[in-house]
Amino acid sequence: MSTETARPKRSRAATRERVLDGALAVFAERGFGRSTPEQICERAGFTRGAFYSNFGSMDEVFLALWQRQANALVERLRAAVDDVQVTAPAGTSVDRAFTATVVDGLSGLTADVSWHVLTAEFSAYAARRPEVAAVIVEHRAALRHALLPMIVRVLAAFGREPAVDEDTLGRSVVAVYDGAMSQAMIEPDDPTPRRLALELVAAIVWDRSRPVRGQ
Structure with missing residues (x-):
């Protein structure tokens, strides 16, 4: 695998982990039912695009x-x-x-x-x-x-x-x-x-x- 190919995959994996970290923090504060993708992305430091490129x-x-x-x-x-x-x-x-x-x-x-x-x-x-x-x-x-x-x-x-x-x-x-x-x-x-x-x-x-x- 080339360095150029490996780097985007590592970056995507890191983004996914940060979104999950943000989700954990928001769910803990607000509960699953009251949380939104926008709140998760704000906590993770990303836009909505980062959410929907990783999760449906x-x-x-x-x-x-x-x-x-x-x-x-x-x-x-x-x-x-x-x-x-x-x-x-x-x-x-x-x-x-x-x-x-x-x-x-x-x-x-x-x-x-x-x-x-x-x-x-x-x-x-x-x-x-x-x-x-x-x-x-x-x-x-x-x-x-x-x-x-x-x-x-x-x-x-x-x-x-x-x-x-x-x-x-x-x-x-x-x-x-x-x-x-x-x-x-x-x-x-x-x-x-x-x-x-x-x-x-x-x-x-x-x-x-x-x-x-x-x-």
């Missing part, structure tokens, strides 16, 4: 933003799992040690409550639009698929393995996490709901696991 609609912007955030979450999870230190203080049961490991290792992932506010809003919006809902279902399935190896790895450190199929386990984790984080959306300054979200994730994973067969 506001739905498309949000779905692209959703995918970007999901990819970032998976990468952060991978890094967190890689750094997890399994500790079991004297007198601590194995299940409590597992919960402590999950909470300590993943505590940094619950800091941004604003994104959960947006996903709740957009999920309600998508519920009335099957074509948008179908895309979200696909994205969430991909996220569950990416999370499962990480769940398996942490369980293995405690001599356990999933006792249910991966779809059931993935859906259980996401449902519990989303439900607990709904409390954090209305209590953003209280760390308790965010900690509870991770404790419940640990509890559901432990409950749906078993000792590794043959050990």
Whole structure:
């Protein structure tokens, strides 16, 4: 690929990312339903042309933003799992040690409550639009698929393995996490709901696991 060909592609990708950054900021301030392409472009420092040369609609912007955030979450999870230190203080049961490991290792992932506010809003919006809902279902399935190896790895450190199929386990984790984080959306300054979200994730994973067969 020539330098001349590569440069416009890099520039287009950079423009797209700036538009998404602008969208994230505007959605967080105004909500998805009250935001416009003009507001997004103003925040990103572009004209309307930059918006429509990259996206065909506001739905498309949000779905692209959703995918970007999901990819970032998976990468952060991978890094967190890689750094997890399994500790079991004297007198601590194995299940409590597992919960402590999950909470300590993943505590940094619950800091941004604003994104959960947006996903709740957009999920309600998508519920009335099957074509948008179908895309979200696909994205969430991909996220569950990416999370499962990480769940398996942490369980293995405690001599356990999933006792249910991966779809059931993935859906259980996401449902519990989303439900607990709904409390954090209305209590953003209280760390308790965010900690509870991770404790419940640990509890559901432990409950749906078993000792590794043959050990």
